[in-house]
Amino acid sequence: MEREGLLESLGERLRDAKEGKGSLVLVAGEAGAGKTSLVRAFVESLDGSTLVIQGACDPLSTPRPLSPLHDFAADPNSGLIGLTSEERSAIEMFGEVLDRLRNTIRPILVVIEDIHWADEGTLDFLRFIGRRIEDGKAVMVCTYRDDEVGPDHPLRSVLGQLVPLGSTHRVVVPPLSLAAVTKLASDHAFDPRELLQLTDGNAFFVTEIIASGEGLPHSVQEAVLSRVSRLDEKARRIVDAVSVAPRALEMAHAVTIADGGLDDIDAALSAGILLADGHRLRFRHELSRSAVEGALPPARRLGLHRTMLHILEEEGSVDLALQAHHAIHTDEADLSIQYAPAAARNASSRGAHKEAARFFEAALDHSDRIPDDDTAAMRVELANELGIVDRRPEALDQIDRAVEHYRSAGDELSLARTLIPDTGARWRFEDAARFRRGISEALGILERNEPSGDLARAYVTSAYQHMLARKGMPASVELAKARAAAAEAGTTDLTWMITMLEGTVALVLGDTDTGSRILQDVSREAAAKGHRDDETLALMMLGSGSGEVRRYDGAIPALEKGVEHGLAVDQDYLVAYCRSWLARIAFEQGRWDDAVNYAELVDRATAYRKGIAILTGVSALGRVRVRRGDPGGIGLLEEMVELSRSHELQHGWNTICGRAEYHWLTGNPQAGLDELAPAYQRALDTNSEWARGEIGFWMWRSGAIETAPDGAAEPFALQMAGDWEGAANRWSEIGCPYETALALADGPVKAKLESLAIFDSLGASPMGDRLRKVLRDLGVGGVPRGPTKETLANPRGLTNRQLEVLRLIVDGLDNTEIARELYVSKKTVEHHVSAIYSKLGVDSRTKAVNAALAVGVVVR
Amino acid sequence: MWVGIISPTFCVAGDPGRKGRDEMPRYIVEREFPKGLEIPTTPEGQKAMLGVVENNLTEQVTWVQSFVTDDHTKTFCVYDGPSPEAIRRAAGLSDLPVNRISEISILDPYFYVGAGA
Numbered sequence: 016m017e018r019e020g021l022l023e024s025l026g027e028r029l030r031d032a033k034e035g036k037g038s039l040v041l042v043a044g045e046a047g048a049g050k051t052s053l054v055r056a057f058v059e060s061l062d063g064s065t066l067v068i069q070g071a072c073d074p075l076s077t078p079r080p081l082s083p084l085h086d087f088a089a090d091p092n093s094g095l096i097g098l099t100s101e102e103r104s105a106i107e108m109f110g111e112v113l114d115r116l117r118n119t120i121r122p123i124l125v126v127i128e129d130i131h132w133a134d135e136g137t138l139d140f141l142r143f144i145g146r147r148i149e150d151g152k153a154v155m156v157c158t159y160r161d162d163e164v165g166p167d168h169p170l171r172s173v174l175g176q177l178v179p180l181g182s183t184h185r186v187v188v189p190p191l192s193l194a195a196v197t198k199l200a201s202d203h204a205f206d207p208r209e210l211l212q213l214t215d216g217n218a219f220f221v222t223e224i225i226a227s228g229e230g231l232p233h234s235v236q237e238a239v240l241s242r243v244s245r246l247d248e249k250a251r252r253i254v255d256a257v258s259v260a261p262r263a264l265e266m267a268h269a270v271t272i273a274d275g276g277l278d279d280i281d282a283a284l285s286a287g288i289l290l291a292d293g294h295r296l297r298f299r300h301e302l303s304r305s306a307v308e309g310a311l312p313p314a315r316r317l318g319l320h321r322t323m324l325h326i327l328e329e330e331g332s333v334d335l336a337l338q339a340h341h342a343i344h345t346d347e348a349d350l351s352i353q354y355a356p357a358a359a360r361n362a363s364s365r366g367a368h369k370e371a372a373r374f375f376e377a378a379l380d381h382s383d384r385i386p387d388d389d390t391a392a393m394r395v396e397l398a399n400e401l402g403i404v405d406r407r408p409e410a411l412d413q414i415d416r417a418v419e420h421y422r423s424a425g426d427e428l429s430l431a432r433t434l435i436p437d438t439g440a441r442w443r444f445e446d447a448a449r450f451r452r453g454i455s456e457a458l459g460i461l462e463r464n465e466p467s468g469d470l471a472r473a474y475v476t477s478a479y480q481h482m483l484a485r486k487g488m489p490a491s492v493e494l495a496k497a498r499a500a501a502a503e504a505g506t507t508d509l510t511w512m513i514t515m516l517e518g519t520v521a522l523v524l525g526d527t528d529t530g531s532r533i534l535q536d537v538s539r540e541a542a543a544k545g546h547r548d549d550e551t552l553a554l555m556m557l558g559s560g561s562g563e564v565r566r567y568d569g570a571i572p573a574l575e576k577g578v579e580h581g582l583a584v585d586q587d588y589l590v591a592y593c594r595s596w597l598a599r600i601a602f603e604q605g606r607w608d609d610a611v612n613y614a615e616l617v618d619r620a621t622a623y624r625k626g627i628a629i630l631t632g633v634s635a636l637g638r639v640r641v642r643r644g645d646p647g648g649i650g651l652l653e654e655m656v657e658l659s660r661s662h663e664l665q666h667g668w669n670t671i672c673g674r675a676e677y678h679w680l681t682g683n684p685q686a687g688l689d690e691l692a693p694a695y696q697r698a699l700d701t702n703s704e705w706a707r708g709e710i711g712f713w714m715w716r717s718g719a720i721e722t723a724p725d726g727a728a729e730p731f732a733l734q735m736a737g738d739w740e741g742a743a744n745r746w747s748e749i750g751c752p753y754e755t756a757l758a759l760a761d762g763p764v765k766a767k768l769e770s771l772a773i774f775d776s777l778g779a780s781p782m783g784d785r786l787r788k789v790l791r792d793l794g795v796g797g798v799p800r801g802p803t804k805e806t807l808a809n810p811r812g813l814t815n816r817q818l819e820v821l822r823l824i825v826d827g828l829d830n831t832e833i834a835r836e837l838y839v840s841k842k843t844v845e846h847h848v849s850a851i852y853s854k855l856g857v858d859s860r861t862k863a864v865n866a867a868l869a870v871g872v873v874v875r
Numbered sequence: 876m877w878v879g880i881i882s883p884t885f886c887v888a889g890d891p892g893r894k895g896r897d898e899m900p901r902y903i904v905e906r907e908f909p910k911g912l913e914i915p916t917t918p919e920g921q922k923a924m925l926g927v928v929e930n931n932l933t934e935q936v937t938w939v940q941s942f943v944t945d946d947h948t949k950t951f952c953v954y955d956g957p958s959p960e961a962i963r964r965a966a967g968l969s970d971l972p973v974n975r976i977s978e979i980s981i982l983d984p985y986f987y988v989g990a991g992a
Contacts, residue, residue, distance in 0.1 A: 644976075647959060647978065780974075850968075
């Protein structure tokens with residue numbers, strides 16, 4: 016009733032799916048609104064021609080990772096048996112589900128309930144499928160309590176990414192109207208208006224009150240409990256037992272608890288409080304369950320959890336999270352200690368790091384009953400989880416406590432191991448001083464002993480940090496020591512990493528050709544062995560390292576590959592990182608529209624506004640604005656300068672120089688020196704010629720230094736020495752038109768005119784205006800007035816965006832693919848396509864491609 | 876003849892420089908037409924104008940009002956939009972030049988009346 020409209024829209028989605036157009040439907044509503052009833056009614060309305068696969072998320076604070084996927088695997092009709100049983104990565108599991116949804120003859124309806132309780136792994140799954148569900152005959156319906164998903168809720172960012180997609184639809188289940196309440200209460204002695212006012216139209220509350228039949232209660236709990244209180248003690252015990260089982264209680268377990276009293280189970284069923292759902296007992300609604308659980312006397316609650324745990328043990332359950340849940344709720348320290356750590360490790364391996372942290376914390380609550388060594392080891396595990404979920408201060412605290420223990424216990428080896436972070440744990444490198452203290456101590460210990468894998472690892476980690484700080488000599492020295500120690504200890508698993516770091520050091524600190532070659536080799540090696548994480552790491556180093564030294568031909572392919580790979584496996588951070596570098600490179604190459612596009616993609620995608628991807632991408636946008644003379648540039652750059660303080664120099668120097676450039680262009684060159692000067696000192700501390708070059712250049716432009724520092728990158732050094740022509744040529748070779756023009760502007764009139772032409776073609780108004788004034792003051796006549804529309808427009812009057820779309824059409828992409836590529840809606844693409852047809856005077860795609868090639872607008 | 880499509884006249888009360896962070900920034904876009912801009916008062920002309928409005932929507936850009944010089948070689952156009960880049964893209968869709976973009980807020984000649992002797 017009243018839900019026909021909603022059922023109809025679900026039906027429409029399924030009809031679309033039958034035509035091969037899949038979708039994700041998000042069913043939102045408050046708790047008790049009737050989302051589950053709606054979905055159930057829909058499922059019941061279907062005939063056998065649709066396959067239904069169902070799963071749900073658990074209302075545990077520490078849910079079973081990937082719970083819905085376990086549900087899918089348990090359903091013999093789903094075609095997904097064995098989905099979760101082998102040791103596979105989460106992404107492989109997601110891929111298998113996606114294949115199932117695509118390779119199907121019958122349309123498939125996937126139902127996942129209560130995604131507001133989804134663990135991290137399940138959230139990744141929703142995002143993965145949600146982004147790809149359009150091609151296929153499947154509809155995925157997910158229900159959630161929208162009133163529980165606040166701004167900090169983990170589901171929020173997933174919704175933010177999925178809702179804008181054309182294949183995602185949102186359905187809201189509203190409260191009941193007066194008419195509906197009246198109809199429901201028609202055979203009962205309730206005043207519909209009073210009922211509506213008390214319940215606010217909450218469907219569950221309304222039906223609960225009507226079923227309880229008595230006077231109006233004050234709350235949902237009261238309504239539920241008044242019904243339950245009418246059961247006799249034995250039936251009540253069953254109901255209580257079901258209330259501590261997060262979702263449902265196996266009938267067999269209920270029978271055990273009932274001590275063979277099947278009548279009692281029947282009593283609870285006939286009173287309408289419990290439902291039999293297949294071979295399980297459950298409450299009609301989660302609200303009833305939590306009402307009953309909340310009313311349990313403590314002793315009874317603890318006893319029931321103990322009983323449940325015992326039952327699970329007896330049948331050899333493999334649901335570690337559920338066992339740990341019950342164990343923790345018995346309040347018995349030994350049980351928590353026994354079950355929680357295993358559940359934590361399992362959660363971690365499934366990508367559910369928040370949950371893993373909570374499980375470790377639950378065990379460590381009883382650290383007084385755990386041997387100190389085990390406690391220390393667990394603290395390190397907890398620290399790793401906390402680091403991953405960005406709770407850095409707490410993570411460092413756990414490390415400190417573990418270190419403290421090992422030091423006072425005199426366990427040198429464990430102490431050393433704890434002080435050597437994994438290179439993947441960036442949070443441990445952020446405080447360079449802290450890192451250096453720790454690694455020194457570790458090296459001190461390990462060097463005293465026989466060469467070992469640990470010693471080699473310590474050298475590698477130390478070298479890694481030197482590389483991050485762009486200190487070439489120390490990095491190379493440590494890497495050589497790492498090789499030697501590994502060889503002596505007979506360890507081979509560090510070889511790849513050592514080579515990769517040698518390549519990176521070479522790339523950014525001097526020998527670019529060697530460095531590129533090494534990184535390409537290790538990346539291929541990792542790919543061949545199927546080590547995707549290593550391959551990704553090598554690509555990121557190659558891409559950003561080459562970008563940093565302006566070797567664009569090496570950088571762009573690596574970064575594009577990184578984006579492609581990241582999109583395929585939903586590694587959002589990798590995608591953002593590579594795109595941010597593509598933004599910076601596009602900026603440096605004068606392709607400012609491309610830079611803006613990449614930067615906007617990064618900005619939109621990253622909910623996490625503190626990372627390197629944001630710093631690099633938004634800085635590129637800021638610098639484009641400054642060079643174009645558009646508003647908002649300096650504001651962005653100031654914001655990014657703040658952010659750069661918690662990152663290494665190479666991530667922030669570009670930003671600081673952009674800010675100095677702004678001040679120079681607006682006639683206030685010294686205003687940039689407050690940030691520039693300290694950065695310059697840091698640059699002199701490193702071996703990076705590009706840092707010394709660019710920062711040095713702006714120091715020079717701001718009047719703070721007279722000559723280039725030693726080891727500054729060639730084009731900058733040449734210009735600072737007065738060789739504007741040499742600098743311009745070098746910049747032209749590298750492929751940076753703006754810098755070329757800046758150098759030419761230092762030359763005589765002829766060079767200045769050439770410079771002006773470049774600035775005009777880039778749309779660099781501030782420099783264009785400045786040069787025009789200089790030329791006027793020099794008495795030069797016939798200076799071009801400014802970029803006219805004719806010089807800026809492309810042949811046939813196609814805009815830049817239209818050119819982009821046309822290129823993709825020539826590449827053979829259809830409108831959906833183009834939309835995805837450019838991250839706009841399909842409607843926008845269709846709009847562009849029709850404008851393109853009209854400008855080219857054609858009426859079909861093939862003709863458009865031919866016209867494009869003929870006119871030379873696009874070159875194959 | 877230019878016709879302003881929308882002409883809001885409200886002032887930001889209190890501080891002329893303040894903008895709420897949730898509101899879209901407002902820009903003035905200067906455009907130069909060396910050959911002089913002509914928009915005929917015909918159905919084609921109307922279609923072109925409405926086409927501009929529609930193009931702008933795809934970038935969430937709103938054309939507020941424009942001012943044109945006597946010789947039709949320069950216009951000053953007031954726009955609301957999310958960023959200067961959106962303004963540029965919207966201009967690209969309609970094949971309009973962009974010579975300068977400035978972010979603005981409204982300052983009224985009578986704002987300071989009564990603010991103090």
